Amino acid sequence: MTATIVSTEHLTKRYGDRAAVDDVSLTVRRGEVYGFLGPNGAGKTTTLRMLLGLVRPTSGRATVLGRHPGDPAVNGRVGALVEGPGFYPYLSGRDNLRVMARYQGIGDAPVEEALARVDLLERGKDAFRSYSLGMKQRLGVASALLGDPDLLILDEPTNGLDPAGMSDMRRLVVDLAAGGQTVVLSSHMLTEVQEICDRVGVISNGRLLTEATVAELRGATSLFVRAEPADVALAVAMRVAGDDAVQVVDDGFRLETGAKNAPVVTQALVEAGARVHEIRPSERTLEEVFFEMTTPEEALR
Amino acid sequence: MTTVNAVLASTRAELLRLRKWPALWVMTGAWLLLNVMFVYVFNYLSYTTGSTTPRGEGIPKEALLAEMLPAAAPISAVQGLPMFGGAIMMILGALAIGSGYGWGTWKTVFTQGPSRLATTAGSLVALVLAIVAIVALTFVLDLGLSTLVAATESQTIVWPGLGDIAPALGGGVLIASMWMLGGALIGTLAKGPALGVGLGLVWVLAVENLLRGVANLLGGMDVVTDHLPGTAAGSLAGGLGAGGGTDGTPGVFTTLDTASASWLLVAYLVVFAGITAVVVRRRDLA
Structure with missing residues (x-):
């Protein structure tokens, strides 16, 4: 029993001059839900x-x-x-x-189980061509579940599902992982990956930009502070958190310090005579991280 | 899963989806209808009315009747396979194998477990089994109709012997399988049924005949035309007793003897299946 279920080394696929996948080295461990994240294409x-x-x-x-x-x-x-069922x-x-x-x-018994798991038992007798996009997608997942596989590879499994279907699908993936199955899923939906994946590989233009846990990617929690007057508040913030640990964002500051320091910061601000409008722990969403990574630098300038 | 089990599993899977495939039943129905029309309906009308249909002219009435009696049923069931039956079988092969690329079913199937070779072997075996069933069904139908003709025309019923049935039906399966595998190959190469169906029909119904015409004008060409798939198929049917020539069933020849024709058909069959397997095995399924 090895802890590594999938590994690739410098995996590359070229179509003519274009590298669709360029030098990708990734690792998926047993029992985890691995999110493969990237824009379309x-x-x-x-x-x-x-991998298949x-x-x-x-x-x-x-x-x-x-x-x-x-x-x-x-x-x-x-x-x-x-890529679709x-x-x-x-x-x-x-x-x-x-x-399949x-x-x-x-035998046929696993077929009924799989249909039940994706809630298609009632429509199981209808022709595939009469299914909605979401039902086709669910049947695709049911087919993947057949035979109780050790590894599930699901490409955009929530494609075409309505919000309720998406939430059912996320719950299903979490259940599967809890049952010991390893899941690799690709998605361009960050919220989905954020909710259910243990680790994430971010890919853009064929290159793997990073591979990390969701928490690592989002970085440490920071504190968001909105207080007046701004110059007083900024001075206090820099004194408490350190000169390099304060970032001016929107209409306030982001302090790179743990949420547990909120009372200390609040007290310092009040003592310096600042009026505190808002102070709360703040996490970067995966979406922000993702766009930072996948947006070409020239576009940011 | 051992290789044998993988092929068996694939065959069972393909049989299930073929059995429930409306297109297979439509093609079977079309073939049976053509067979009944050309072997019994037209000939019987010609026989009873004495009118000169294209087939009736110059053929003695007794010969026409003999073709419709039970003793001739084994040949009746397969004599149309070298040409129009072959065209239908080619469409069957091209549709059964080629459609999977458009539907995306091959990518699903190739991730189930059995290797691509086992999967391909299973699909082709299932299609050959379908052909066995179609040929058997045709024979049973023809036996029934010929018995009806014999009874109506107060003829003594002479049943065909096993020695007549086995070679005729076996030959029919060989001919039909060769065309089907040709269709499967084109369907695989084209990754879709449309080109396979189109090219296959033009080949079976037109090109081979045109080449035979050219061979009459150019010396040396006949070495090629004598060994075309259609010539081999037609020669086997002819060797088994189907009436060929200008008055007989289109596509039936006596160019090659039965043994050479059979071996040539086997060779085409192996080559078509072999290339299909190699292409499927090596191909990227993108």
Whole structure:
């Protein structure tokens, strides 16, 4: 039993001159929910396709469950939904899953379980082509769940789902991880990744920009302070938190200091004669981090 | 999963989705209808009215009747396969394999466990089994209709022997499978059914005949035309007893002897399936 479920080393895929995936080295550990985050066209899907053996890397290598991607022994233990669900339009949702169950050499019982998990039991008899986008997506996830795989690779699993469906899907992923399954999911929805992922890989233009826990990415908590007069407040803030630890934002300051220092800062401000309008712990959202990372520097200037 | 189990699992999966595929039933129905029309309906009308249909002219009435009796049922069931039946089988192969690229089902299937080779083998085996069923169904239908003809025309019923049935149906399956695999190959190369269907039909229905025309004018070309898939298929049907020539079933020849024709068909079958497998195995599914 190895703790690393997926690892890639310098994984690269070129289409002509264009590198869709460029030198990506990432690691997914057993039992975690790994968020693969990036704008559309960043290389998320191509990377996931390489992990499934659907696409051959141009260079570099990937290991999934200790073997080459696409090895039959690996594919049997991986469940996947990549770039939209692909099913026979004329078959019912249930029959589509039965076909996949036959490919896996398992019986029909897991089909009913999978349909139940994504809430499609009632519509299971209807033709796939009559499904809404969200139902198709849910069937795709159900198919990934068949055979109780060790690793689930879900490409934009909430695509096309309404808010309730998204929330159901997030709960499902959290449940799966709690049950010991490792989940790799890609998304361009930061809130989703923030809520359910343990670790995140951020990819843009084919390159992996960073790989870290959500908390690491967002950085330490800081304090947001809005007080008047501004010059007095700024002086106090710099005295308490340190000269480099104060940032002027919007109509206040951000102090790089823990939330537990709020009373100390408040007291210092009041003693200096400042009127405090607002003081609260402040965390950068993943969204802010993400845009800082993925926006080209020239665009920021 | 061992390789054999993987192929078996894939075959079972494909059989399930083929069985519930309306297109398969439409194609089977079209084939059966053509078979019944050309073997029984037109010939029977020609026989009873004595009118000169294109087929009736110059053929003695007794010969026309003999073709519609139970003893001829094994040949009746397969004589249309070298040409128009072959075209339908080619469409079947191209649709069954090519559509998966548009539907996105291959990417789903290739992540289920069985290797791409096992998956491809399973799909092709399932399609061949479908052809076996179609040929058997045609034979049963023809046996029934021919018995009806015999009863109506007060003929003594002579049942075909196993020695007639087995080679005819086996040959029919071989011919139909060869065309189907040709369609599957084009469907795979084109990653879609449309080009496969279009090119396949033009080849089966037109190009081979045009080439045979050219071969009559150019010496040396006949080495090529004598070994085309359609020639092999037609020669096998001819060797099994189907009436060819200008008055007979289109696409039936006597160019090659039965053994050479059979081996050539097997060779085409292996080559078509082999290239399909290699392409599927190596391809990026993007």
